[in-house]
Amino acid sequence: MITQSSYAVGVDLGGTNIKLGIVSEKGKIIKKTVVPAKAEDGPDMVIKQIIYGINILFNKNKAELAGIGIGAPGIVSNKKGTVEYPPNLPGWKKINLGSIIKKEFNTKVLVENDANAAAIGEMIFGAGKNIGSFVMITLGTGVGGAIVFNRKLFRGEHGGAGEVGHTTINYKGEKCNCGSYGCIETYAGNSYLIRRVKKDLNKFPGSLIWDLIDKNPRNLSPKIIHAAALKGDRLAASVIHNLGFHLGSALSSVSNLLNISTFIIGGGVAGFGSPLFKTIKETMTQRVLTPLRPEIKVIPAKLRNDAGIKGASSLIFYNS
Amino acid sequence: MITQSSYAVGVDLGGTNIKLGIVSEKGKIIKKTVVPAKAEDGPDMVIKQIIYGINILFNKNKAELAGIGIGAPGIVSNKKGTVEYPPNLPGWKKINLGSIIKKEFNTKVLVENDANAAAIGEMIFGAGKNIGSFVMITLGTGVGGAIVFNRKLFRGEHGGAGEVGHTTINYKGEKCNCGSYGCIETYAGNSYLIRRVKKDLNKFPGSLIWDLIDKNPRNLSPKIIHAAALKGDRLAASVIHNLGFHLGSALSSVSNLLNISTFIIGGGVAGFGSPLFKTIKETMTQRVLTPLRPEIKVIPAKLRNDAGIKGASSLIFYNS
Numbered sequence: 001m002i003t004q005s006s007y008a009v010g011v012d013l014g015g016t017n018i019k020l021g022i023v024s025e026k027g028k029i030i031k032k033t034v035v036p037a038k039a040e041d042g043p044d045m046v047i048k049q050i051i052y053g054i055n056i057l058f059n060k061n062k063a064e065l066a067g068i069g070i071g072a073p074g075i076v077s078n079k080k081g082t083v084e085y086p087p088n089l090p091g092w093k094k095i096n097l098g099s100i101i102k103k104e105f106n107t108k109v110l111v112e113n114d115a116n117a118a119a120i121g122e123m124i125f126g127a128g129k130n131i132g133s134f135v136m137i138t139l140g141t142g143v144g145g146a147i148v149f150n151r152k153l154f155r156g157e158h159g160g161a162g163e164v165g166h167t168t169i170n171y172k173g174e175k176c177n178c179g180s181y182g183c184i185e186t187y188a189g190n191s192y193l194i195r196r197v198k199k200d201l202n203k204f205p206g207s208l209i210w211d212l213i214d215k216n217p218r219n220l221s222p223k224i225i226h227a228a229a230l231k232g233d234r235l236a237a238s239v240i241h242n243l244g245f246h247l248g249s250a251l252s253s254v255s256n257l258l259n260i261s262t263f264i265i266g267g268g269v270a271g272f273g274s275p276l277f278k279t280i281k282e283t284m285t286q287r288v289l290t291p292l293r294p295e296i297k298v299i300p301a302k303l304r305n306d307a308g309i310k311g312a313s314s315l316i317f318y319n320s
Numbered sequence: 321m322i323t324q325s326s327y328a329v330g331v332d333l334g335g336t337n338i339k340l341g342i343v344s345e346k347g348k349i350i351k352k353t354v355v356p357a358k359a360e361d362g363p364d365m366v367i368k369q370i371i372y373g374i375n376i377l378f379n380k381n382k383a384e385l386a387g388i389g390i391g392a393p394g395i396v397s398n399k400k401g402t403v404e405y406p407p408n409l410p411g412w413k414k415i416n417l418g419s420i421i422k423k424e425f426n427t428k429v430l431v432e433n434d435a436n437a438a439a440i441g442e443m444i445f446g447a448g449k450n451i452g453s454f455v456m457i458t459l460g461t462g463v464g465g466a467i468v469f470n471r472k473l474f475r476g477e478h479g480g481a482g483e484v485g486h487t488t489i490n491y492k493g494e495k496c497n498c499g500s501y502g503c504i505e506t507y508a509g510n511s512y513l514i515r516r517v518k519k520d521l522n523k524f525p526g527s528l529i530w531d532l533i534d535k536n537p538r539n540l541s542p543k544i545i546h547a548a549a550l551k552g553d554r555l556a557a558s559v560i561h562n563l564g565f566h567l568g569s570a571l572s573s574v575s576n577l578l579n580i581s582t583f584i585i586g587g588g589v590a591g592f593g594s595p596l597f598k599t600i601k602e603t604m605t606q607r608v609l610t611p612l613r614p615e616i617k618v619i620p621a622k623l624r625n626d627a628g629i630k631g632a633s634s635l636i637f638y639n640s
Contacts, residue, residue: 075611084611133477147577149474156469156579157453158611163576166609169491171569180572180607249491252500256486257467257574259476287500289486291395291404291478 008316009057011050011070012114012308015039015088018046020053021306022065023313027125029306031057042091050097051104058105067108068101069315071117071308077159081111110315114308115162116153118266118301119146120318121311126302127264134262135254136301137164137247139269142177143185147258165189169249184250188243190269194220197239208233222269229275237275244276248283255288255296266301273300328636329377331370331390332434332628335359335408338366340373341626342385343633347445349626351377362411370417371424378425387428388421389635391437391628397479401431430635434628435482436473438586438621439466440638441631446622447584454582455574456621457484457567459589462497463505467578485509489569504570508563510589514540517559528553546592557595564596568603575608575616586621593620 007030012019014037021032035053038045054068074086081098102109112120119136122128128136132151138144145164147154155161165185166178173182186192198217201209208228213219228236251263263284265277281298288296303310327350332339334357341352355373358365374388394406401418422429432440439456442448448456452471458464465484467474475481485505486498493502506512518537521529528548533539548556571583583604585597601618608616623630 145577149476154469154474154578157581157615158579160609160611161577161579163579163609166576167487167573168489168569168607171489171566178609181569246491249488249501253487253573254577256483257465257481257577258474259478259481259483261477287488289480289483289498291480295477 006066007064008066008313009054009068010309010311010313011054011068012312013037013046013050013070013072013086014308015073015086018049018053019306019309020057021309021313022057023310025317027303027310027314029309032306032309033057037089039089043089043095046089046092047095047097047100050101054101054105062105062107065107067110067316068105069117069312070097070101070109070111071114071312071315072097072111073114075158075160076111076113076116078110078112078116078155079159081109083111108316112312112315113146113159114311115144116146116155116159117311117315118144118303118307119148119162119264119311120153121303121307121314122264122266122301123148123151124314124317125310127299131262131264133260134264135162135164135251135258135260137251137263137265137267139188139265139267141190143188144267147260149258149260164250164254167250167253169246169253184246187246188250188269190222193222193225193239193243193269196242197225197235200235200239204235207235209236222271226272229272240272240275241279243269243272244279245283248280249287251280251298252284252287255284255292259292261292261295262297262299264299264301266303266307270300326386327384328386328633329374329388330629330631330633331374331388332632333357333366333370333390333392333406333409334628335393335406338369338373339626339629340377341629341633342377343630345637347623347630347634349629352626352629353377357409359409363409363415366409366412367415367417367420370421374421374425382425382427385427387430387636388425389437389632390417390421390429390431391434391632391635392417392431393434395478395480396431396433396436398430398432398436398475399479401429403431428636432632432635433466433479434631435464436466436475436479437631437635438464438623438627439468439482439584439631440473441623441627441634442584442586442621443468443471444634444637445630447619451582453580454584455482455484455571455578455580457571457583457585457587458621459508459585459587460510462509464587467580469578469580484570484574487570487573489566489573504566507566508570508589510542513542513545513559513563513589516562517545517555520555520559524555527555529556542589542591549592549595560592560595561599563589563592564599565603568600569607571600571618572604572607575604575612579612581612581615582617582619584619584621586623586627590620
C-alpha cells in the first residue's frame with residue numbers, strides 16, 4: 001500500500017517515447033509504463049499521450065501521490081512550466097506544459113529541462129546523494145550538462161545554465177549544431193565517435209571491431225566500440241582514450257570557472273567505464289588550477305535504467 | 321565631515337605598491353595614499369606596510385569608518401580572511417591577513433580576491449549597479465574574472481570561481497602559466513599581444529607602430545598598440561580584432577555554461593575601446609546558444625582609476 005505523499009509520478013518526455021513511472025521517495029519505481037510520443041502528429045497529440053500515460057499510472061493511486069515531475073527537452077522555464085522549441089518535437093513553439101497538466105490532474109506539477117532533472121535525480125537518489133556541489137554530464141547523441149551548487153541547481157538567468165556540451169575546446173574546430181565551433185559536443189557526441197572509428201578502421205585491418213560489425217561499418221555503435229575495448233582492441237581503446245582526453249580538457253575549463261571539483265558522468269557513452277573515467281580524471285588533474293588538482297573527482301552516475309523517470313520524479317521530492 | 325559608517329577603507333594589495341583610500345558609500349574617494357609593498361622583504365614587511373598605510377588614513381577618522389576591505393592577489397578565503405600563495409608576493413604561503421589587520425585596528429575587516437573585489441566594486445559603484453547577473457573580466461598582464469549571480473558573488477566550493485582566464489579555447493594550444501594549454505590568458509594577456517605585434521611588425525614596414533616605438537620593438541606596449549589603432553594603423557587594428565575574436569570565443573563558452581548574458585570588461589587592455597568591445601560582442605552573438613543571442617551585452621567597466629581601492633572598499637558596503 002502506498003503511503004501518503006511519499007510517491008511521485010515521473011514523466012520522461014522524449015521524441016519517440018514517453019516513459020512514465022511512480023517513484024518512491026527512496027527512488028524505487030513502483031509501477032511504470034511507456035507510451036509512444038506520436039511527435040509527428042504535433043504538440044496536441046503529444047500532450048494527449050502524456051495525459052493518457054499519467055492516467056494509466058494514476059488509476060487508483062491518485063490520492064497518495066505528491067505530484068507530477070516532467071523532464072522535457074528544449075528550453076524549459078521551471079518557474080512558468082513552459083517548454084520551448086524541444087529539438088525532437090516538431091511543431092512545438094512555446095507551450096505551457098506545466099499548467100495544462102496541472103489543470104488536468106489538479107496536483108502539483110513541476111517541469112524541468114531533462115539534463116537538470118537528471119542532475120536533481122542524481123542528487124536526490126544517486127551518486128550525488130552526499131555531495132554538496134557537482135557538475136552533471138550526460139553523454140549521448142549530444143553532451144548535456146547541469147550544475148548543482150550547495151545542493152541547489154544553478155540555473156543562470158533564464159534556466160539554461162549547465163550547457164557543458166557547448167563549451168569550446170577548439171575555437172577554430174568543426175562547426176557544431178549550435179552554430180559555434182569546436183564545442184566539446186563535436187568531439188564527444190555519439191556521431192563523432194562513430195565517424196572517428198569509421199575513418200580509422202581501414203588502418204586497423206586486424207581490429208576486433210571488424211568482426212563485431214560483420215565487416216559492415218554501418219553497424220558501428222558505441223556499444224560495439226566498448227565491447228571491442230573490453231577485449232583489448234587497440235583502436236577501440238585509443239578512441240576511448242581520446243574521448244577522455246577531450247572531455248577532460250573541456251571539464252578542466254568548467255572546473256576552473258566554477259571552482260567545483262566533482263563531476264558525475266552518465267548517459268550511454270559513460271558505459272565505457274573505468275578507462276574513460278581514468279583518462280578524464282588524469283587529464284583534469286594535469287590541467288585544472290593547482291588548488292583544484294588534489295580535489296578532482298570523476299564518478300559515474302548511479303541512475304541508469306529509468307534515469308529519466310527517476311530524475312523527473314525527483315523534482316517533486318527536491319522542491320517539496 | 322564624515323558621517324557614521326558611510327565610509328570604508330579600501331586596500332588594494334599589489335606586488336609593487338599598496339594603494340589605500342577612504343571611500344564613501346557612493347564610491348567617492350575622500351582621501352588616499354600609496355605605500356610601497358616592499359614585497360622583496362617578505363610577508364612581515366608587507367603587513368607592516370599595510371598597517372602603516374591604514375594608519376595614515378585612519379588618523380582622526382577611525383570612529384567614522386565602517387570597516388576595512390582588502391583586495392589581495394592569490395587564493396583568498398573570504399570566510400577565514402586568509403591569503404595563499406599570492407603570485408607577486410614572495411615568501412607568502414598561507415597568511416591570515418584578515419585576523420592580523422582586525423587585531424590591529426579592532427574593526428570589521430574583509431579580505432577578498434582582487435578579481436572578486438573588482439566585480440563587487442562594479443556591482444556597488446560601477447557598470448553593474450543595475451544589473452542582476454554579470455561576468456567581470458579584467459584584462460591586464462593576465463586575464464582575471466569573477467561571476468556575479470543575482471547580485472551575489474558566485475564563489476564556488478573554495479572561493480576560487482570565476483577564473484575565466486583559464487578556460488581553454490584551444491586544448492592543443494600553447495602552454496599557459498597555470499600548466500594547462502590554450503587558456504584564453506595565453507591569447508589575451510599583455511605579453512601575448514606584444515609578442516604577436518613583434519612577430520608581425522616586420523611584415524608591416526609602413527606601420528605607424530614603428531614611429532611610436534622609435535623603431536625599437538622593446539618599447540612596445542598595449543598603449544602604443546591602442547594609439548596606433550586610433551590613427552588607423554592596420555596592424556594594430558588587426559591585433560585588436562583578433563583579441564576580440566579570441567575573447568569572444570572564450571566568453572561564449574562562459575555564457576553558455578552560466579546562462580549569463582552580460583559581460584563587464586575592465587583592466588588596461590579594455591582601454592582599446594569600442595573596436596575591441598564590438599568584436600567581442602559580434603563573436604559572441606554568432607557563437608552563443610540561440611536563446612542567448614539577442615541578450616548578449618559587452619560593456620566597459622566604470623571604475624578605472626582607483627578601481628582597486630574602490631573595489632576593496634565595496635566589500636564593506638556589500639557585506640554589511
